[in-house]
Amino acid sequence: MARKKRTNDPEGMRRRVLDVAEDFFQARGYHASSLGDLMAAAGVTGGALHHHFPTKKALALAVIEERVAAAVRETWIEPVLAASSAREGVRAVFEAVAAELEEQGYVRGCPLNNLAHELSLADDEFRLALANIFAGWRQAIADKVRADQTNGGEGGTDPDRFAALAVAAYSGAMSMAKTSQDAGFLRECLKELESLQLSSGGSTVRRRRRVLLR
Amino acid sequence: MARKKRTNDPEGMRRRVLDVAEDFFQARGYHASSLGDLMAAAGVTGGALHHHFPTKKALALAVIEERVAAAVRETWIEPVLAASSAREGVRAVFEAVAAELEEQGYVRGCPLNNLAHELSLADDEFRLALANIFAGWRQAIADKVRADQTNGGEGGTDPDRFAALAVAAYSGAMSMAKTSQDAGFLRECLKELESLQLSSGGSTVRRRRRVLLR
DNA sequence: GACAAAACAGGACAACCGGTCTGTTTTATA
DNA sequence: TATAAAACAGACCGGTTGTCCTGTTTTGTC
Structure with a gap:
């Protein structure tokens, strides 16, 4: 034996x-x-x-602080920082995630939002850990906008507001995608976001200046 | 006795x-x-x-179909339909909810999104009921945009995309507001949305027409 | 190789959960 | 008022949950 x-x-x-x-x-x-x-x-x-x-709580806290934070870093923060601009980075992430979900065939949702909705009100320690990840996510995008601005782009854009909307639009689009099991909502929201930014966005300064010069 | x-x-x-x-x-x-x-x-x-x-499931299904649907109807659909335009309606709801939350002092989140995140993947009957509410929510906004268009406004806006972004931005902003216990994210996202729409949006028609008439 | 601490095994348990069951009271109908 | 169905009361049960506890094995250290 x-x-x-x-x-x-x-x-x-x-x-x-x-x-x-x-x-x-x-x-x-x-x-x-x-x-x-x-x-x-x-x-x-x-x-x-x-x-x-x-305890189970300790396990969940470890998942949040190690895995969920890492997921946000890998799928959002790093790609945005590596992109040519904040707007382009946001666009690329929306596109990449939509493509990945469509290939995968189903939508499990955003790891951060999934846990945030279930645990934020249950326990303050959970809530704080999750809020920190949201904050880091937004800050990375906002910092990228600021970097763009020192490079001469993104004239009138408020970095924090832009970041908040980008994160919110993604989170909400993913929420609908998960509930409807249809990744198309990511694409829809991205297109609407782009169609708005096309006519304003970086060109805001130019247009405003034109108005003033009349 | x-x-x-x-x-x-x-x-x-x-x-x-x-x-x-x-x-x-x-x-x-x-x-x-x-x-x-x-x-x-x-x-x-x-x-x-x-x-x-x-069963507990039957109870939850009743809550979803009666209460959650009613909440979306009362806080979103009816105000938007009663507003002077879709954009104004969306703005008013963001504002009203933000004000209500700030007065209330804490954020419990969006009833629909809360349950959608927890139950969508657990049971298809739950998921379908929740997806229907999302669909009705979007459709009400999209219909309002279409009504605006027949009244001469909202030239190049895609109604469905606009509705999807409005719902997504609200859902995502509320998600952050809940996690951070700060209603300010609703205001931030609304402002960013408005600053984009100011320079494009409703004035698109006028600008385009002006260009064409030159 | 002695030895203490870390790493792991696995059973035990009390609390709790959702659902069921039987029995009683109210109410509509005739 | 007779009667059946609806509305409600409350005990009960099998299964599950998270956690704890007692051992055993491995591993680093002197």
Whole structure:
């Protein structure tokens, strides 16, 4: 008979739990995800789970601070910072996410908004952690607008307002996309946003100046 | 000893249950609301509850189809239809809700979005009911835009896109407002939306006509 | 190799949940 | 007033939940 061996791998164990928890919390939500199912899916025993995450709340907090924040960073902040301008970055992200969802065939929604809606009112610690991610998201976009402005673009745009609307439009569009299981709402909102910006936006300064010079 | 009397009031009983359920589901969410707490808060026994709503799902479905739909109708659809134009209607609702939240002192979020995020992926019947409310919401705004257009306004605006963005911006702004407990995001998004529409939007027709007549 | 701490295993448990069931009272109808 | 259905009361139950607890194994350190 072969003896059973065990290899301690705390980091790997923790990662596996977070992987499954991230997936469960987004697909089923926090309250609808039982630790029993989670343990089974992750192949983890109760003792191990409790060792790394003493409570369910601690697990969710880790998911928020590590995974949800990372998701926002990867799908939004980094692409926007890498883009040629804030507006172009926002456009590219809308487009990329819409394309990804259409290929995927279903819409699970925005990880941040999903948890924010369920947990913001339940617990202040949850709420604060989620609000911080929203703030970082907006700030990255606003900073990009400011960078554009020092480079001579985006004349009359208020960076914080622009960022707030970009995040809001995305969040809301994703909410409708999730509820209708139709990624098209992302494209619709992006188009409307662009059609408005086309006639104002960067050219605002020029037009206003023209009016004044008459 | 006074004898205990009972007065059957099926409609009132049903209304009281729905009142509490609507409140609970918005404040705590569906899964976090136990029927026990709900019964206690409504002063209703298990028998009565089960008589009117056989399952928790049936109760939630009634809340969605009666209360949430009514909330959207009252705070959005009716004001927009009564406004002088679609844009003015959207502006007025943003303003009114922001003012109401600021006076109230806290933000519980949009009833529709709250439940949509938690229940859309859990059950298709939930999802469909919620998607219908979103659709009616958008359609009311889009219809108003079309009415504006037959009255000579809103030249190049795509009604459906405009409606989608209006709903998305509101939903997303409310999501941030709820998470940050700050109604200011509604005002910020409205201002950005207006600053874009000021230079394009309703004046598009006039400007275009002027260009054509030159 | 001794030893303490970390890592993990797995059972146990009390609280709670939603749903069911039986029984009683009210009410509409005739 | 007879009667059946609707409206309501309240106990009950099986299953689930998150957490705790007691052991055992692995691992780093001297």
